[in-house]
Amino acid sequence: MxxxxxxxxxxxxxxxxxxxxxxxxxxxxxxxxxxxxxxxxxxTCGDAVGIHHFKRLNLDTPKGEELADIMEGIMVHSPDDQTVFKIASKEYSGFVVDRxxxxxxxxxxxxxxxxxxxxxxxxxxxxxxxxxxxxxxxxxxxxxxxxxxxxxxxxxxxxxxxxxxxxxxxxxxTAHISDLEICYREIVKVKEPIPDKFGHIYLNQELSPGGYIWIFNHGENVINVGLGIQMSKKINPKEIYDKFIIKKFDILKNREVIHGGGGVVAVRRPxxxxxxxxxxxxxxxxxxxxxxxxxxxxxxxxxxxxxxxxxxxxxxxxxxxxxxxxxxxxxxxxxxxxKQVGLDIFRLFLQTCTNDELNHGMRQKLIKEEDVLRASLTGEVKLNITDKATRVLRGLGHLKLLLKLGRTAKYMKEAKKLCANFPKDPSRLHSWLSELNKLYVEYKSNL
Ligand SMILES: Cc1cc2nc3c(=O)[nH]c(=O)nc-3n(C[C@H](O)[C@H](O)[C@H](O)COP(=O)(O)OP(=O)(O)OC[C@H]3O[C@@H](n4cnc5c(N)ncnc54)[C@H](O)[C@@H]3O)c2cc1C
Structure with a gap:
C-alpha cells in the first residue's frame, strides 16, 4: 500500500x-x-471575507466570476433600529465571494x-x-x-x-451546544439592492437570540440574507426567517429565492x-x-x-x-x-444582554465605533463609560449593564495575558487549560 x-x-x-x-x-x-x-x-455561508486575510496570506483578491460584490465596511443596527454603528476602515473592507x-x-x-x-x-x-x-x-x-x-x-x-x-x-x-450557532440563509433576487456597499448586521435578542441577522449585497440585485441563533435556545432559524425576517425588511418583498439552506458554526475559543x-x-x-x-x-x-x-x-x-x-x-x-479567546468572552457578554440593554448601551456609545473595530482586531475592548452615560443608565435602571461590561473588559484582559503565556511545551497544556477554564467559570458566575 x-x-x-x-x-x-x-x-x-x-x-x-x-x-x-x-x-x-x-x-x-x-x-x-x-x-x-x-x-x-x-x-451555505454569508460569503464575506476581509481584505486583510488576502494580504496576510499573500493571495490574489477575488476578481471576475469569483467576486460577487465588495464590502466597504459593516453597519451594526441596534434592536430598536435607533442606533447604527458604522464600522469602516481599510482593514474592515472586504469582498462577498461566489463560494x-x-x-x-x-x-x-x-x-x-x-x-x-x-x-x-x-x-x-x-x-x-x-x-x-x-x-x-x-x-x-x-x-x-x-x-x-x-x-x-x-x-x-x-x-x-x-x-x-x-x-x-x-x-x-463536539463543541458545547451553547457555543454553536444554528443558521438559515438565503441568496435571493430582489427588485432593488441595498443602497450602500456595507454589510448590515442587526442585533435582536428576540428574533435571533445569541446571534444576529445579516444582509449583504451579493451582486446585481442579489442579496445574501440570513440569521444565526444560539443553538441551546432550541429555536428553528428557518421558522423565524419565514415568520418575521421576510416581513422586517421591505427589500425582501417579492424576493425570488435562488438558494436557501442551513448551517452550523462554532463561536468559541480554538x-x-x-x-x-x-x-x-x-x-x-x-x-x-x-x-x-x-x-x-x-x-x-x-x-x-x-x-x-x-x-x-x-x-x-x-x-x-x-x-x-x-x-x-x-x-x-x-x-x-x-484574539478568539478574548472575543469569546465578549460573545458570552453579548449573549446575556437584553434588547433594552443593547439599545441603551449602543445609544450611550459605551464602546465607541472605532473601538468596536479595534476589539474585533485585537480581542481587547476599550470602554467609554462617561459620567453622562453612567447617570443616564442609572436613571434607566441599567447600572448592572455597566458593571457587566466592566467585568467583561477585565476578564478579556486577563484572558489575553493568559494567552500570552500559551505553553511552549505540550506537557504544560493541561495546567494552562485548567487556568483558562477557571477564568471562564469565574467570569460566567459573575455575569
Ligand atoms: C450560515 C453560515 C454563514 C457563514 N458566513 C460566513 C461569512 O460571511 N464569512 C466567513 O468568513 N465565514 C462565514 N461562515 C463560516 C465559514 O463558512 C467557515 O468558517 C469556513 O468555510 C470553514 O472552512 P473549512 O475549510 O474549515 O471547512 P469547510 O468549508 O466546511 O470544508 C470542509 C470540507 O470537508 C469535507 N468533509 C467533511 N467531512 C468529511 C469526511 N468525513 N470525509 C471527507 N471530506 C469531508 C466537506 O465536504 C467540506 O468540503 C459561515 C458559516 C455558516 C454556517
Whole structure:
C-alpha cells in the first residue's frame, strides 16, 4: 500500500491551503473530500471575507466570476433600529465571494502544486499508531484504506478526525451546544439592492437570540440574507426567517429565492488540542471562527497554511510527534487564537444582554465605533463609560449593564495575558487549560 506523507481530510478553505503548502514543498500530499470535485467550495455561508486575510496570506483578491460584490465596511443596527454603528476602515473592507468559484480557485492552488484529490470519498475512521495514521474512507460503496505520516483534519464542523480521536486525546468530540450557532440563509433576487456597499448586521435578542441577522449585497440585485441563533435556545432559524425576517425588511418583498439552506458554526475559543501525535486540526474542525461575527473563511485559510508549514518542518526534522507539531498551536494562538479567546468572552457578554440593554448601551456609545473595530482586531475592548452615560443608565435602571461590561473588559484582559503565556511545551497544556477554564467559570458566575 502507498504511504502518503500528508493526508488532508476536506477540501474547504483550510484543507486546500494546507495541501497547497505541503505539496509545494514536494511532500506527497493527498486530499480526501466527500463532495464530487465540481461541488468543492459550495457552502451555505454569508460569503464575506476581509481584505486583510488576502494580504496576510499573500493571495490574489477575488476578481471576475469569483467576486460577487465588495464590502466597504459593516453597519451594526441596534434592536430598536435607533442606533447604527458604522464600522469602516481599510482593514474592515472586504469582498462577498461566489463560494464555489472561490473554493475552486483554492483547490486549483493545491492541485497545481501536485496534491492529489480523492473526491466523493467519505472518511469514516482514523487510527493513529506509533509509525503511521490509517484512514478508512468510503467511495462508491466500497471501504478503502490509506496510510500517511501526518494527517490534517480540515473536515469542517463535522471534524471527523477530531470525533474519532476525541477519547484518545481526552476531549469532547463536539463543541458545547451553547457555543454553536444554528443558521438559515438565503441568496435571493430582489427588485432593488441595498443602497450602500456595507454589510448590515442587526442585533435582536428576540428574533435571533445569541446571534444576529445579516444582509449583504451579493451582486446585481442579489442579496445574501440570513440569521444565526444560539443553538441551546432550541429555536428553528428557518421558522423565524419565514415568520418575521421576510416581513422586517421591505427589500425582501417579492424576493425570488435562488438558494436557501442551513448551517452550523462554532463561536468559541480554538480547539484545545490543535496538534497531537501525527495529527493537526485546522479551520472549522479546530473551531477557528471569530466568535463575534462568525467569520471563519480567513482564519480557516490561515490555520490551513500554518498547519501545512508545520507538517513541512516535521518532515525536515523527521519527527511527527506532538512535540514537533506543537509549533503550529503556538503560531496559531499568537496570530489569531488569543484574539478568539478574548472575543469569546465578549460573545458570552453579548449573549446575556437584553434588547433594552443593547439599545441603551449602543445609544450611550459605551464602546465607541472605532473601538468596536479595534476589539474585533485585537480581542481587547476599550470602554467609554462617561459620567453622562453612567447617570443616564442609572436613571434607566441599567447600572448592572455597566458593571457587566466592566467585568467583561477585565476578564478579556486577563484572558489575553493568559494567552500570552500559551505553553511552549505540550506537557504544560493541561495546567494552562485548567487556568483558562477557571477564568471562564469565574467570569460566567459573575455575569
Ligand atoms: C450560515 C453560515 C454563514 C457563514 N458566513 C460566513 C461569512 O460571511 N464569512 C466567513 O468568513 N465565514 C462565514 N461562515 C463560516 C465559514 O463558512 C467557515 O468558517 C469556513 O468555510 C470553514 O472552512 P473549512 O475549510 O474549515 O471547512 P469547510 O468549508 O466546511 O470544508 C470542509 C470540507 O470537508 C469535507 N468533509 C467533511 N467531512 C468529511 C469526511 N468525513 N470525509 C471527507 N471530506 C469531508 C466537506 O465536504 C467540506 O468540503 C459561515 C458559516 C455558516 C454556517
Amino acid at each position: 502507498v504511504k502518503w506523507d500528508v493526508i488532508v481530510v476536506g477540501a474547504g478553505a483550510a484543507g486546500c491551503l494546507a495541501a497547497e503548502c505541503t505539496a509545494r514543498k514536494g511532500l506527497k500530499t493527498l486530499i480526501i473530500e466527500r463532495k464530487p470535485m465540481e461541488r468543492i467550495g459550495q457552502k 464555489r468559484e472561490f473554493g475552486q480557485r483554492l483547490l486549483r492552488y493545491a492541485l497545481d502544486r501536485g496534491a492529489e484529490l480523492y473526491d466523493s470519498s467519505n472518511v469514516r475512521d482514523v487510527v493513529v499508531t506509533d509509525d503511521a495514521v490509517k484512514l478508512k474512507y468510503r467511495r462508491n460503496g466500497k471501504l478503502e484504506e490509506v496510510t500517511t505520516s501526518v494527517v490534517i483534519d480540515a473536515s469542517g464542523m463535522n471534524g471527523i478526525v477530531r470525533k474519532k480521536l476525541a477519547s484518545l486525546i481526552g476531549v469532547s468530540p 480547539f484545545e488540542y490543535l496538534a497531537w501525535n501525527r495529527v493537526m486540526f485546522a479551520g472549522d474542525a479546530a473551531y477557528t471562527v471569530n466568535p463575534i461575527h462568525g467569520g471563519g473563511i480567513g482564519s480557516s485559510m490561515l490555520s490551513g497554511r500554518l498547519s501545512g508549514e508545520t507538517a513541512v518542518e516535521a518532515f525536515e526534522k523527521e519527527d511527527f510527534s506532538i512535540n514537533t507539531l506543537w509549533s503550529y498551536p503556538i503560531k496559531y494562538m499568537k496570530e489569531y487564537g488569543s
